[in-house]
Amino acid sequence: MKFGKVIGRVVSTQKVESLEGLRFLLVQPMNEKLEPSGNAIVAVDTLQVSIGEIIYFETSKEASRVIEHTMNPCDAAIMGIVDDIEITERK
Amino acid sequence: MKFGKVIGRVVSTQKVESLEGLRFLLVQPMNEKLEPSGNAIVAVDTLQVSIGEIIYFETSKEASRVIEHTMNPCDAAIMGIVDDIEITERK
């Protein structure tokens, strides 16, 4: 899982049936120092995360398991909200 | 999921059986500012998307779920058409 910041929302009316009713947020991936890293992605949100929050997300197959209808196609999902990152050892 | 723009079409007569009858579009991946990012890919389209439209697509296993015949091999599919991207927080 990687860190990210929710920076916006994606509006889409016409989509594949299995994505109907889901909320799509725009997530900026970040490194462990919470600096932006790479392009923003579109992730499914089932936690009602607010814009601006620091979250961790998953990509790949696992992401689809967040969604109740398991056959939903989905390759990115928000997994949790970060309360704190404790870095106690240097690389 | 990532953003992309449909920039063309791929014609292929000889292919593996499970891909017969599917429509293949050429998709240029884009970042959240809709600037091109990386090489174009070949994605399956089940939404009858027009050339020039901004879409979001998936790669990896999930993509194959868009196709009714679930055993179809497919690692990239168009998931929806983007109406709007609202960026309300800066990175």
Next chain:
Amino acid sequence: MKFGKVIGRVVSTQKVESLEGLRFLLVQPMNEKLEPSGNAIVAVDTLQVSIGEIIYFETSKEASRVIEHTMNPCDAAIMGIVDDIEITERK
């Protein structure tokens, strides 16, 4: 799926059982302008593609579905031969 050109063949006598009898080609990945992009990979071929042909291939789990014995481990497969790439919209 990505574009590639078949540039050679890989000979391997000693391999895991599930790969016995399969044909392995050396594929140079290409972008949509058919310029080389990245390192060549080893892909399974079930279409009897000739050396020099432009094809599209898949990587990741989906690739294994091309092979009849579905339990075959395989993370790259040739999916079809490209007849034409029509680019009608610029990035």
Next chain:
Amino acid sequence: MKFGKVIGRVVSTQKVESLEGLRFLLVQPMNEKLEPSGNAIVAVDTLQVSIGEIIYFETSKEASRVIEHTMNPCDAAIMGIVDDIEITERK
């Protein structure tokens, strides 16, 4: 699998149900010379690894198999603690 060093911990109260009760560590990926390589990731730990230890981890689907409740979504998990890396051949 890749090498990494456990450099910290991630605290998260609000998360998807399937991640409840799991321990999340911050892992700095490393190359075979144990030099840092890329951004730190968040990995599930089922081995009670200590901060500072050198481990190997997996990403992608396989990671979720470490967790008993197989439907847990998880795309990164610590697989073992490295006792020794013996490099006997140069690249």
Next chain:
Amino acid sequence: MKFGKVIGRVVSTQKVESLEGLRFLLVQPMNEKLEPSGNAIVAVDTLQVSIGEIIYFETSKEASRVIEHTMNPCDAAIMGIVDDIEITERK
């Protein structure tokens, strides 16, 4: 699948149960000219490959199918030993 050279061994006593009894080799990924490309990875070996041999390996889900106990988590496995790479067409 990609080419690699076996450059060493990884010793690990404490690991997740599903990896018990497996042999882990250190593999340096290589391009088709057999030049090193990227960081070494840890791959499962079921072919009793010798140190120094040129092999092809897989990453991602497919790798786990090499192992008899199919629920083993494993994201990299050696699939075969390379006898010859015939490059007959230039990129």
